[in-house]
Amino acid sequence: MPPIIEISGLRKTYRRSFRQPHHALDGLDLEVAAGQVHGFLGPNGSGKTTTLRALLGLIRVDGGTMRVFGEEVPHRLPQVVSRIGAVVESPQFFKHFSGRLTLQLLAESAGLPKERVEAVLEQVGLREAAKASVKGYSLGMRQRLAVAQALLKQPQLLILDEPANGLDPAGIHHMRELLQWLAHEQGVTVVVSSHLLSEVQQLCDSMTIVSRGRRIVDGSVADIIAGHSGASLSVRVPDAGALPEAAEALKTAKAGVGAVVERDRLVVTGAPEPAWVTQTLAESGIYLSELVTQTKNLESVFLELTGTAPQPGQTVQIGQSVAVPQAAAQSAPAGAPIEAPVNAAPESGPEAEEAQR
Numbered sequence: 001m002p003p004i005i006e007i008s009g010l011r012k013t014y015r016r017s018f019r020q021p022h023h024a025l026d027g028l029d030l031e032v033a034a035g036q037v038h039g040f041l042g043p044n045g046s047g048k049t050t051t052l053r054a055l056l057g058l059i060r061v062d063g064g065t066m067r068v069f070g071e072e073v074p075h076r077l078p079q080v081v082s083r084i085g086a087v088v089e090s091p092q093f094f095k096h097f098s099g100r101l102t103l104q105l106l107a108e109s110a111g112l113p114k115e116r117v118e119a120v121l122e123q124v125g126l127r128e129a130a131k132a133s134v135k136g137y138s139l140g141m142r143q144r145l146a147v148a149q150a151l152l153k154q155p156q157l158l159i160l161d162e163p164a165n166g167l168d169p170a171g172i173h174h175m176r177e178l179l180q181w182l183a184h185e186q187g188v189t190v191v192v193s194s195h196l197l198s199e200v201q202q203l204c205d206s207m208t209i210v211s212r213g214r215r216i217v218d219g220s221v222a223d224i225i226a227g228h229s230g231a232s233l234s235v236r237v238p239d240a241g242a243l244p245e246a247a248e249a250l251k252t253a254k255a256g257v258g259a260v261v262e263r264d265r266l267v268v269t270g271a272p273e274p275a276w277v278t279q280t281l282a283e284s285g286i287y288l289s290e291l292v293t294q295t296k297n298l299e300s301v302f303l304e305l306t307g308t309a310p311q312p313g314q315t316v317q318i319g320q321s322v323a324v325p326q327a328a329a330q331s332a333p334a335g336a337p338i339e340a341p342v343n344a345a346p347e348s349g350p351e352a353e354e355a356q357r
């Protein structure tokens, strides 16, 4: 089955008065397979919203191709728009209307049956609050209402920019269950951009990580994390004074093994397996008191891949990445571009205006 979303080489440059043009999308590629929850991740200013807005025909791009359901967009958007539900802008509502009335009016104008309103109110958990006017809604309730609007027409593709925005932990849990149910039970393809990495790890089947307007890596969430785990080992010995000797023993025993003393422990990378460490140290007369495999989570993989991990004495600016470690570049899937801009200048600003062409 062809991908539901196919984006190739997407470019968008914002031209700003008295400033350098800003390449928000610099040849971005994105593919989303059917019936999955796909996470779209990247540091602030990396081009996620710009991509989603371009896909929905809200802004024009300077180059590249986009297809949704096999149709080229924005040119063929009218042919597919009825199959797409999206929340990418801050949702605006008539604040004196109730949640139910808001949805009823929308359903009526789209020729949808009244029952859909009650169904989506139930799905997003707003049934109890449906009578209240929107002006009394919290940020999380407005977010639920926006998702309800997007679900009204029973879309086959649901695109949500930061769906967890404003939701409390119970709301996040509920939204996760809803999105997974839509994808896995109803066959809806769900794309979510998010900053909540632990949430993406729990919610998504696959993901694309972008940085500075380009794709860095994509694939299943499990594969991406596993592919970058590079299992480091934390080793402790009864006498911390023996750690330098232990580090030396490991490094000389095998090329490519790294061993760094960190206070009262040794961090070992590149070892073939934990048993090799135990055996090599024992052969040098050093016996372990602790050996722990340190697995990575999505957050550490994200920080590594986007080059946004905190560096001592340095603050990473919006839109700025630092050098991506060589190890990260090597472990990315073939074909995935790794960009490693060193000391790149900050390149974004909230005051920037879009060039209308």
Ligand SMILES: Nc1ncnc2c1ncn2[C@@H]1O[C@H](COP(=O)(O)OP(=O)(O)OP(=O)(O)O)[C@@H](O)[C@H]1O
Residues within 6 Å of the ligand: 014, 016, 022, 024, 042, 043, 044, 045, 046, 047, 048, 049, 050, 051, 319, 347, 348, 349, 350, 352, 353, 354, 355
């Ligand atoms: N209308 C605009 N005019 C000029 N520059 C813009 C405009 N919209 C976005 N940009 C710039 O384009 C870059 C990408 O912005 P975008 O909103 O797509 O990033 P994002 O990945 O969604 O960020 P965030 O995670 O903070 O929402 C940023 O540097 C931003 O400042």
